[in-house]
Amino acid sequence: MMRVAKIAAIGATAVFAALFVGWWQVDGPGADSAPGKRSLPLTAMEFSLTDQDGRDVGPETLIGEPSLVFFGFTYCPDVCPTTLSDISGWLDEIGPDAEDLNTVFITVDPDRDTVETMAEYVSYFHPQIQGWTGLPDQIAAIADSFRATYEKVEGENGEYTMNHTAGVFLFDATGRFVTTIDYHEPREFAVPKIRRAMQNRTERAES
Amino acid sequence: MFKTFAKAIQSLSVALLMGLPMASSAQQLSENASIVVESPWARASLGMSRPGGAYLTVRNEGSEPISLIGLRAEISGMASIHETRTNSDGVSIMAPADNIVIPPGGMFALEPGGYHAMLMQLQSPLVEGETFPLTLLFSDRTELEITVPVLGIGARGPEG
Numbered sequence: 166m167m168r169v170a171k172i173a174a175i176g177a178t179a180v181f182a183a184l185f186v187g188w189w190q191v192d193g194p195g196a197d198s199a200p201g202k203r204s205l206p207l208t209a210m211e212f213s214l215t216d217q218d219g220r221d222v223g224p225e226t227l228i229g230e231p232s233l234v235f236f237g238f239t240y241c242p243d244v245c246p247t248t249l250s251d252i253s254g255w256l257d258e259i260g261p262d263a264e265d266l267n268t269v270f271i272t273v274d275p276d277r278d279t280v281e282t283m284a285e286y287v288s289y290f291h292p293q294i295q296g297w298t299g300l301p302d303q304i305a306a307i308a309d310s311f312r313a314t315y316e317k318v319e320g321e322n323g324e325y326t327m328n329h330t331a332g333v334f335l336f337d338a339t340g341r342f343v344t345t346i347d348y349h350e351p352r353e354f355a356v357p358k359i360r361r362a363m364q365n366r367t368e369r370a371e372s
Numbered sequence: 373m374f375k376t377f378a379k380a381i382q383s384l385s386v387a388l389l390m391g392l393p394m395a396s397s398a399q400q401l402s403e404n405a406s407i408v409v410e411s412p413w414a415r416a417s418l419g420m421s422r423p424g425g426a427y428l429t430v431r432n433e434g435s436e437p438i439s440l441i442g443l444r445a446e447i448s449g450m451a452s453i454h455e456t457r458t459n460s461d462g463v464s465i466m467a468p469a470d471n472i473v474i475p476p477g478g479m480f481a482l483e484p485g486g487y488h489a490m491l492m493q494l495q496s497p498l499v500e501g502e503t504f505p506l507t508l509l510f511s512d513r514t515e516l517e518i519t520v521p522v523l524g525i526g527a528r529g530p531e532g
Contacts, residue, residue, distance in 0.1 A: 202461075239418065242425035242491075243456050244464045246415055247484035250528045285418060289525040314463055321450075324492065331464035348458050349485035 204311045207232070207340030212307040214271070214299035217284035222297060228340040231362045232267035235333040236313050238274035239286045244331050245270075247349060252333065253291035255356050262363065263293055271297045273315035273329045275304050335362045406434030409508065411530035412520040414491070417498040424448070424491035424498045426506065426520050427530070429481045432474040439511035440472040440480065447504045449493025456486065466490075471511075484528065498522045 210224040227234070233252065237245035249270065256263040270287060272278035275298050278286075283296030298304075308315060313330035320326060331348035335358060343362045346355045407430060414426035424447075432438050443451040455469040469487060474480045482488050489506065491498075498504070500522055508516045523532050 240422045242415075242423040243454070243466070243484065243488045246425070246525060247528075250484070250526045253526055254528065314461065322493075326466055328463055328465045330462050331458055332462045345462065347462065348464055 202312050204334055204342040206342055207336055210310040212303050214297040214303055215280055217280060217287055217296040219280050227267050229338060230265050230267050231338050232336040233333055234269045234271065236271050236273050236315060236329050238272050238327050239278050239282055240274060244348065249290045249294060251349060252294060254352060255359060256291045256293050258356050259359060268293045269295045269297055271307060273304060274327050275299060275301055335359065337362050407438060407514060407516055408433055409516060409518045412518050413530045414498050414520050414522050415527055416500040416522050416525045417494055420494040420497050424494055426489040426491060427482045429479055430474060431479040432476055435476050437473050437475050440508060441470060441511050442509040443489055444507040444509060445491060447495050448491035449495060451489060451491050454488055454490040500524050
C-alpha cells in the first residue's frame with residue numbers, strides 16, 4: 166500500500182514537473198523570445214478550407230487526433246515532393262498507428278492548386294496524406310495562425326514560384342502545438358517526435 | 373580488376389543509352405574520363421505545366437578544378453541548377469546556382485533538400501519508367517550528355 170502511495174506521489178510530482186516545464190516554455194520566463202513565432206493551438210484557430218474530396222474542413226476536422234500539417238504548392242519541384250516523400254516514409258515506419266494521424270498538405274498557391282489538382286497530387290503519396298486548398302483569404306488566415314509565411318516570387322515569362330515555411334507542424338490530439346519537424350529532417354528524429362505527439366493523446370485519454 | 377570495373381561501367385552506359393531505367397549505381401563518364409556523373413534520376417511530372425526536378429552526383433577525377441556552369445535539355449525550355457535554402461525562420465527559398473566549382477577529387481551532389489536541376493517549360497511530361505537526355509555544361513567547354521531515368525513522383529532517391 167505504501168508502495169502504491171509512493172508511486173502515486175512520484176507520478177504526481179512528475180505531472181507537476183511536466184506542467185511546470187510546459188508553462189515555463191510556453192507562457193513563463195522560458196517562452197520564445199520572439200513572441201508570435203509559435204503556432205496557435207488549433208482550438209484558437211478559425212479557417213475554412215476544402216479537402217481533396219471537396220469537403221469543407223476547418224480546425225475541428227483536426228482536433229481529436231494528432232496532426233501533421235505543412236504548407237507547400239504543387240508547382241514546387243524540390244521542397245514539396247521531398248517533404249511529401251519524407252512524410253510518406255515516416256507514416257510507413259509508424260505503420261498502422263498512422264491511421265490515427267491527420268496528415269495535411271495545405272497549398273499556399275490556391276490560384277493554381279484547385280481541389281482537383283490537390284486530389285491528383287496527393288494521390289501519388291501515402292494514402293493518409295490529405296490536400297487542402299481554399300480561398301486566398303482563408304489560406305492567409307491559417308498561415309497566420311500557424312505563424313507560417315509565404316510569398317509569391319515572380320520569375321521569367323510570367324512564371325512564378327512561392328517561398329514558404331517548409332517545416333512540418335505537429336499538434337497533439339487536443340490541438341496543442343507540440344513542435345515542428347524541420348525540412349528534410351532525418352527520419353530518426355522525425356518519427357520519435359511524431360510518436361511523442363501521438364502519445365500525448367493516449368496519456369490524456371487514460372487520465 | 374580495373375578492367376572488369378571499366379567493363380561494368382561500359383555495359384551500364386550501354387544499358388542507359390538503350391533507355392533502360394536503371395539508376396542505382398549508374399555512372400556516366402566524360403570523354404577524358406575526368407568527370408563522372410553518378411546516380412542521375414528525376415521525379416515524374418504532373419503534365420507539362422509544372423517544373424520538373426532532377427538529381428545527380430558529379431565527381432571530378434581530374435587534377436584541375438572544374439566548374440559546372442549550366443544545363444541543357446531538349447525536354448526543358450529552360451534548365452538550370454537551383455539551390456533550396458531554408459532561412460532562420462524556416463522559410464525555404466529557391467535560388468539559382470550557376471557556378472559550382474568542384475575541386476580535384478571532389479564531388480558535388482544535387483539531391484533532395486539541397487541542389488536540384490530545375491527543368492522549366494517542359495516540352496513533354498516526365499513519365500515514370502522513361503528516360504531523357506540532359507547535358508551538363510562545364511567551364512572548360514566540356515559538355516557531358518547523360519541519360520536520366522524518371523522515377524515516381526514520390527521517389528526519395530536514385531533507388532526509388
